[in-house]
Amino acid sequence: MKKLLVLFFSVMFVIGTDTFLISPLLPLLQEEFHVSTDISGWMVSSYALGYALFALIAGPLSDQWNRKKVMFWGMVAFSVSTFLCGTAQSFWVMNIFRFAAGISAAFVTPQIWASIPILLPKEKILKGMGIATAGLSISQMLGLPIGSYLASAHWSIPFFCIASISLLLSFFILYFFPDTIPTQINREPVSFLKQYTNLLNNSTSQLAFLGYFVFQLGNFAAFSLLGTWLADQYHFTISQIGTVMLFLGLGNTIGSLWGSAIVQRLGKNHAMSTGIFLLITLYIVLPYAPSGTYIKINLMVIFAICGILFPIMMGSLQTLSQTSRGTIAALANTLMYTGTTLGAVLAGFLYGKTHFFILISLFTSLCYLIFVCLFKASGILRSSVK
Known part of the structure; x- marks a missing residue:
């Protein structure tokens, strides 16, 4: 079991690092491919x-x-698509290879979330989920800064390193991961449309998933342009941006590991309301940061709060059905990455046209406010739908 847990952690760490790698590298890649901020x-x-x-x-x-x-x-x-990203010679070729890497990752991470309840003893399931989630959190704390530092030598090096490690993990999967076939899962084949229709057949599910999407839209609108804003406003180098990402990941890891104690003390509803209020306040004051030290502390607290709130969201969504947990995870991931897509584009447009990060902060704050209203209106925090 320990080997499986290490494998789950490692896969999520590598994919998490690759997922967010572009953000701190945007200033370098803009210069490399000669593109403007609004399309970067x-x-x-x-x-x-x-x-x-x-x-x-x-x-x-x-x-x-x-x-x-x-x-x-x-x-x-x-592994192959990430390696090709490091060889890209133009902006649009890079986008094609990044698109391919996203497709590949979509076939990896759902297998982890779906396998944990099956391969681990019942009493170890929550631990397994926590370790997999920690892989994502620690990828921000260690993977992103390491990638940023490697990129200071050349922007392609982080992609080549991730590709090499991913290929090695592929063989670990082949060796350590047991065969898991449909007969072991006791699930009858069901059409994709039917699975999603069954999941979204009530207002609780609809409002909860809509709220989750709005949260991720605002979350990634701010995150995607952090590197560019720090380079423009404070003249941070790529290594300094990597250090900021280290504090960001540290905050997220702290929130993920110790957030459950806070939630138990406050309750889910109170923890959610308090967390969203603090996030809005911190994002509104962030553009007026007087120093790099303040920025690091502010972002560390922001992502610590997100580390506390994310398990509440994902745990609540998992109560929507006991027979479609894989579909729930897939839909949540799709909404998160759709939010990432739209958030990055909107943030790039807003900042490219005005160079005012406060507009992105206000947009993120509005999204957080809408999220908490939708999530609470769904009733998901106080009830479970079977």
């Missing part, structure tokens, strides 16, 4: 768009195919 966000969006579109297919398939084979070939494709 597409290098973030193309990966997210590929993931968002194909997660809708990969999620339901994770309940009907041998997950080991899907995960292995998905990881191999992820």
Whole structure:
């Protein structure tokens, strides 16, 4: 079991690092490909768009195919497409390879979320979910800064490193991951449309998923342009941006690991309301940061709060159905990456036209406010739909 947990953590760490790698590299890539700020966000969006579109297919398939084979070939494709990103000679070629990397990742991560409840003992399931989630959090704390520092030598090096590690993990999947076929899962094949129709057949599900999408829209609108804003406003180098990302990841990891104690003390409703209020306040004052130290502290607190709120959201969504957990994870991932796509494009447009980060902060704050209203109106925080 320990080998599986290490494998789950490692896969999520590598994919998490690749997912957010472009943001701190945007200033370098803008210069490399000679593109303006208002369209540079597409290098973030193309990966997210590929993931968002194909997660809708990969999620339901994770309940009907041998997950080991899907995960292995998905990881191999992820390695190849990420390697090709490092060889891109133009802006649009980079977008094509990032799109392919997003498609590949969409066939990997749903297998992990769907496999944990099956491969681990019941009493270890929550631990397994936590370790997989920690892989994503720590990828921000360590993976992104390391990638930024490597990129200071050349922007392509992080892509080549991630590709090499991903290929190695592919063979670990082949060796350590057990075969998991539909007969073991006791699930009858069901059409994709039927699975999603059954899941979204009530107002609780509809409002909850809509709220989750709005949250991610605002979340990634701010995140995608952080590197560009820091370079423009404070003249941060790529290494300094990497250091900011280190504090960001540290905050997220702290929130993920110790947030449950805070939620138990406050309750889900109170923790959600308080967290959203603090996030809005911190984002509104962020553009007026007097120093780099303030920026690091502000972002660390912001992402610590997000680390506390994210498990509440995902845990609540998982209560919507006990028979479609893979579909729930797939839809949540699709909404997250759709939010990433639209958020990055909107942020790039707003900042490219005005160079006022406060507009992005206000947009993110509005999204957070709409999210908490929708999520609470759905009733998902106080009830479970079977």
